[in-house]
Amino acid sequence: MRILVAGGAGYIGSALVPRLLDRGYAVTVVDLLWFGNHLPESVPVIQKEIFDLHVDDLKGFDQVIFLAGLSNDPMAEFSPSLNFVYNASAPAYLAYVAKIAGVKRFIYAGSCSVYGYTVNELYDEDSPAISQHPYGISKLQGEKAAMQLQDDSFSVICFRQGTVSGYSPRMRLDLIVNTMFKSARQKGEITINNPSIWRPILAMDDVCGAYIRAIEASEEISGIFNIASGNFTVGEVGDQVQQVFERRMGLRIKLTIKDVQDYRNYKVTFEKARNVLSIKPRHDIESIIDDLVQHEDRFADFDNPVYYNIRVFQSLKPKAFTL
Numbered sequence: 001m002r003i004l005v006a007g008g009a010g011y012i013g014s015a016l017v018p019r020l021l022d023r024g025y026a027v028t029v030v031d032l033l034w035f036g037n038h039l040p041e042s043v044p045v046i047q048k049e050i051f052d053l054h055v056d057d058l059k060g061f062d063q064v065i066f067l068a069g070l071s072n073d074p075m076a077e078f079s080p081s082l083n084f085v086y087n088a089s090a091p092a093y094l095a096y097v098a099k100i101a102g103v104k105r106f107i108y109a110g111s112c113s114v115y116g117y118t119v120n121e122l123y124d125e126d127s128p129a130i131s132q133h134p135y136g137i138s139k140l141q142g143e144k145a146a147m148q149l150q151d152d153s154f155s156v157i158c159f160r161q162g163t164v165s166g167y168s169p170r171m172r173l174d175l176i177v178n179t180m181f182k183s184a185r186q187k188g189e190i191t192i193n194n195p196s197i198w199r200p201i202l203a204m205d206d207v208c209g210a211y212i213r214a215i216e217a218s219e220e221i222s223g224i225f226n227i228a229s230g231n232f233t234v235g236e237v238g239d240q241v242q243q244v245f246e247r248r249m250g251l252r253i254k255l256t257i258k259d260v261q262d263y264r265n266y267k268v269t270f271e272k273a274r275n276v277l278s279i280k281p282r283h284d285i286e287s288i289i290d291d292l293v294q295h296e297d298r299f300a301d302f303d304n305p306v307y308y309n310i311r312v313f314q315s316l317k318p319k320a321f322t323l
């Protein structure tokens with residue numbers, strides 16, 4: 001099977017693509033390489049903007065995975081205009097071109113951010129998605145455009161992912177568990193901006209496993225699926241990171257609790273992914289920390305700007321937002 005991964009040189013892609021190669025798939029990556037290229041040398045990488053891909057470029061691929069765009073709120077807020085182009089229009093364009101080219105399945109990396117600020121209930125895929133912020137709005141738009149193209153000959157699987165955490169060869173330290181790990185290691189302290197906020201957390205190994213299940217699902221399956229390893233309050237994540245450090249490494253970590261307002265608060269059920277796609281998460285906070293400890297020497301230069309998406313994005317000098 002031939003698979004094109006758009007945005008495949010990013011955090012998720014750099015961990016996922018080697019897994020796909022191990023499984024015998026022929027993978028090509030198209031990526032602007034904002035964060036460099038940490039993929040195995042054998043992977044063909046086309047350094048290109050998604051909008052510069054044409055039908056002929058997509059011919060011969062069986063499946064396309066969309067992992068591109070601006071991947072967090074700070075990037076989206078820095079340039080909402082580019083956010084809507086990259087997160088809403090780019091997946092719409094790529095899915096459209098892929099369908100014309102005869103691609104059989106499109107898999108879209110969506111986000112639980114679409115839910116916005118919820119009422120402390122467990123949200124499923126039919127619950128209201130009411131984010132009022134550029135990132136959440138655009139991730140819903142990208143998902144809707146892809147789903148609109150679904151039919152008997154074009155399967156579309158959209159994941160609403162929790163916050164991914166754990167090691168990747170293209171590392172990020174701006175994601176909740178990774179940030180707490182870094183801060184505990186570097187300062188012996190974890191700052192919790194708001195302990196009562198809910199977040200679904202998704203271990204890197206679990207997200208890679210989910211993409212494999214989607215690729216290998218029978219072709220009549222399409223739909224939107226929440227995916228996460230578990231739901232946690234931010235306070236609970238902090239407690240667990242602190243406990244793992246103390247128990248496993250004998251290090252005392254100070255917790256600093258703040259009361260900062262957040263506009264994202266959601267917990268989700270991932271039963272549909274389990275029932276329809278057989279996606280069964282295997283990880284928890286402790287195993288994510290294990291993964292980070294095991295690979296720590298590869299990202300020990302904690303303050304390198306490349307680990308923080310917003311810093312790299314600002315250095316690219318995109319059109320910034322002015323009110």
Ligand SMILES: NC(=O)c1ccc[n+]([C@@H]2O[C@H](COP(=O)([O-])OP(=O)(O)OC[C@H]3O[C@@H](n4cnc5c(N)ncnc54)[C@H](O)[C@@H]3O)[C@@H](O)[C@H]2O)c1
Nearest residue numbers: 007009010011012031032033034050068069071109161164
């Ligand atoms: N990481 C998370 O916690 C998380 C959670 C929910 C959803 N997502 C979604 O998953 C996807 C991947 O996330 P990630 O953390 O790997 O992101 P990332 O920022 O590490 O990688 C994105 C990659 O896409 C490339 N890219 C961006 N726009 C492009 C374009 N127009 N053409 C070609 N290449 C382009 C960048 O160069 C980069 O390599 C994103 O769509 C993100 O919104 C991520």
